[in-house]
Amino acid sequence: MKKLNIKRLTNGFLILMIILLSYKVFWIHIGIFLKNNSKVFSNSFFVVFTILVICVISIFNGSFRIKKFLIGTSLLFLILILFFINSNLPNDSSNSLAQSVRIYGYLWVFLFLYIGNISVKDDAIAKIVLWSAGLSGTLGIIQATLKRPLVATQYQQVPFLNSIYYWNGHSASTPINQVGMRIRGFGLTDSGLTLGIVLLCAFCVGYYYLEKSKKKSIILSIFLLGIVCTITRNVYIATVLAILLMIFNKHYWYAKAMKTFYLLLTIIGFISIYADKLLDLLSSFFSSYGIVTFSSRYYYINIALEQVSDMKHFLFGANVVTHDGLPIDNGIVATIVDKGFIFYVVVQIIFLIIIFKGIDSNNKITRGLVIFCMTYPVVSFANSVDIVYGYFFILLFLSNKFENKNRRKSS
Structure with a gap:
């Protein structure tokens, strides 16, 4: 009988927790299933729980390093100072501490992982990503095929899923009483968008991690079918981009081009949010090119930006968060109007440091995660997706760290 490997078990549990946090509402589903309305079943609680797990693992592994501890704690204090300034500025709206933990949980988890200097085997990352995405993706395919959610869609009589009902270009969180209404596959996540992002990550990792075989083709086909069933255009675009990057990654200029490309996408994404009013003025002249639709999609972004009334609120945020009356479908704007530039x-x-280190890697799992994370600026331009991508950037960070550790051992 094999001896139980406690370290491997705890590290696997940690990876699973990080992935489930990216689902946003997984713990609410569990609470509903157990018929328990306690606030324990929320992402905010499990972000704190995951941080405690990280602290315990760090203590027992004895993996603290002075340099990393000092850098990590300095960054942690900087974030806390920014949060303190933000909470003390006069704002028209405010969000709770629990909401901030939920929205920026990935940042707290990353900082404690960095401070604790935790290393996780990259093979475990790949296996848990593939298994968890496979199960949720299969459920999503069934949901879309049967046109039934199959799981609870309301929590305390209030819808807690995002736009899972689809009809003729219209989306809603409650059923649309029209013939031909469809269900976006969402699995156990909060939306078709989130499931699509999770499946895209699994597709990229599986493409490099799995050995070439009929089994690999079937698994990747399931991920792609699941993405199709999310009926989410933004994820379709990201999937095409990821496949193109996979095609070009064998060229010698790939690493340098990838870094430049990611940096340009990030800069263009930021600059473009302030060109929205200009696009509104020109939309009547370019309606045949779809700019009318483009401009109307960013109507609420203009409203959100107008609430950043002065330089103080631009730098430190206006505590404005997305809600039913103000959907902010842009990750850059959502962060700036909430916590500031x-x-x-x-x-x-x-994010930039993590992905740049990953681009220089020859590790197959890291390569898959890099390809996936390269789609972040594109998806973020049309949706607020930092919560989902943030947790997968953590997995890329852990994969980088494991490779660096192995490199030091072999040298």
């Missing part, structure tokens, strides 16, 4: 820059620098 400085906070946005800090988060983007963290």
Whole structure:
């Protein structure tokens, strides 16, 4: 009988927790299934729980490093200072501490992982990503095929899923009473968009991790079919981009081009949000090119930006968060109007460092995660997706770290 490997078990549990947090509403589903309305079954609680798990693993592994501890704690204090300034500025709206933990949970988890200097075997990352996405993706395919949610869609008589009902270009969180209404496959996530992102990550990882075989073709086909069943155009675009990047990644200029491409996408994404009013003025002249639809989609973004009334609120945020009356379908705007430009820059620098280190890697699992994370600026331009991508950037960080650890051992 094999001896139980506690370290492998705890690390696997940690990876699973990170992935389930990206689902946003997984724990609400569990609470409803157990007929328990406790606030324990929420992402906010399990972000804190995951951080406690990280602390316990760090203590027992004895993996603290002074340099990483000092850098990590300094960054943690900087974030806390920005949050403190943000909460003390006069704002028309405010969000609770629990809401901030839920929205930016990926950042807290990353910081404690960095401070704790935790290393996780990349093979475990790949297996858990593939298995969890496979199960949720299969459920999503069944939901879309049967046109039935199959799981609860309301929590305390209030819809808690996002736009899972679809009809003729219209989406809603409640059933649309029209012939031909469809269900976006969402699995156990909060929306078709989230499931599509999860499946795209699994597709990219599986493409590089799985050995070439009939089994690999079937698994990747299931992920692609699941993506189709989400009926989410933004994920379709991201999938095409990911496949193109896979095609070009064998060229010698790939690494340098990828870094430049990611940086340009990030800069263009930021600049473009302030060109929205110009697009509104020109939309009547270019309606044949679809700019009318483009402009109307960003109507609420203009409203959100108007609530950033001065330089203080631009730098430190106006505590404006997306809600039913103000859907903010842009990750850049959503972060700036909530926590401010400085906070946005800090988060983007963290993402940039993680993905740049990954681009230089020859590890097959890291390569798959890099391809996936390269789609973040594109998807973020038309949706607020930092919560989902943030947790998968953490997996890329862990994969990078494991490779670096192996490199040091072999040298």
